Amino acid sequence: MRFISLETVDSTNAEAKRLAEQGDFGPFWIRADSQSAGRGRRGREWTSKTGNLFCSGLYPHDGNVHQLAQMSFVAALALAETLERYVPKDLISLKWPNDVLLGGQKTSGILLESGQKHHQKWMVIGIGLNLTHHPEGTEFPATHMLAHILAADLSGPEPIMTGVEAVLAILANRFDYWRHILLTKGFEPIGQAWTSRAHNLPGPVMVRLPQETFTGEALGLDANGALRVRLENGTIRDIHAGDVFFGTSQDD
Numbered sequence: 001m002r003f004i005s006l007e008t009v010d011s012t013n014a015e016a017k018r019l020a021e022q023g024d025f026g027p028f029w030i031r032a033d034s035q036s037a038g039r040g041r042r043g044r045e046w047t048s049k050t051g052n053l054f055c056s057g058l059y060p061h062d063g064n065v066h067q068l069a070q071m072s073f074v075a076a077l078a079l080a081e082t083l084e085r086y087v088p089k090d091l092i093s094l095k096w097p098n099d100v101l102l103g104g105q106k107t108s109g110i111l112l113e114s115g116q117k118h119h120q121k122w123m124v125i126g127i128g129l130n131l132t133h134h135p136e137g138t139e140f141p142a143t144h145m146l147a148h149i150l151a152a153d154l155s156g157p158e159p160i161m162t163g164v165e166a167v168l169a170i171l172a173n174r175f176d177y178w179r180h181i182l183l184t185k186g187f188e189p190i191g192q193a194w195t196s197r198a199h200n201l202p203g204p205v206m207v208r209l210p211q212e213t214f215t216g217e218a219l220g221l222d223a224n225g226a227l228r229v230r231l232e233n234g235t236i237r238d239i240h241a242g243d244v245f246f247g248t249s250q251d252d
């Protein structure tokens with residue numbers, strides 16, 4: 001795997017896209033110590049001060065739209081397995097569609113983008129992982145990895161906390177592993193692995209879409225990764241995108 005490290009950049013997703021526009025279709029991972037215009041989902045800002053991981057993987061892809069969207073589940077699994085090297089496994093859970101939680105709090109973000117140049121389709125999987133700090137006052141309560149590393153693991157002869165590059169090396173390796181499974185075996189094993197780590201699933205959920213908000217019972221994933229929700233009147237709705245709040249309050 002090719003790795004590119006920068007001190008600062010506007011956004012690693014934007015930089016990866018610029019390289020794709022110049023004809024470099026990867027695969028590669030690019031990271032920066034800080035970003036001046038880090039971007040989150042739905043046009044939100046992603047606070048990007050030094051100390052956390054800001055990276056983007058650029059890969060060619062064959063244009064299968066379902067598989068493209070499913071890459072965010074691949075990234076969530078890769079993040080969970082990366083965190084598992086550092087923190088107790090029972091703290092880690094996955095929240096639909098692509099959040100990774102530590103002790104129930106948001107620890108990372110995934111921003112998937114795609115494009116085409118000279119008949120070659122490509123995708124950028126942008127990942128922000130809170131390692132040493134997290135923003136305050138966010139809609140979903142947030143945390144960072146260092147806060148969950150056991151004191152004994154930090155003070156041993158080989159302290160467990162490693163540099164950002166080492167975290168990225170593990171993440172890229174786990175991403176490639178699960179990406180290969182998706183491309184060769186389809187979504188089923190990805191959905192199973194994801195579900196086994198899922199947060200509050202099955203369980204009560206509030207779904208917020210651009211035009212409506214409703215509550216119901218989240219049942220699990222459909223064959224493509226949509227969230228199946230049973231409404232109070234018994235009908236089933238498959239949610240393909242939106243903000244979901246698990247449990248009985250927005251804090252969940």
Ligand code: BTN
Nearest residue numbers: 011038039040041109110126128
């Ligand atoms: C989210 O809103 O949850 C997704 C956040 C994604 C942030 C990462 S940081 C690295 C990459 N570059 C960006 O500008 N965004 C993504």
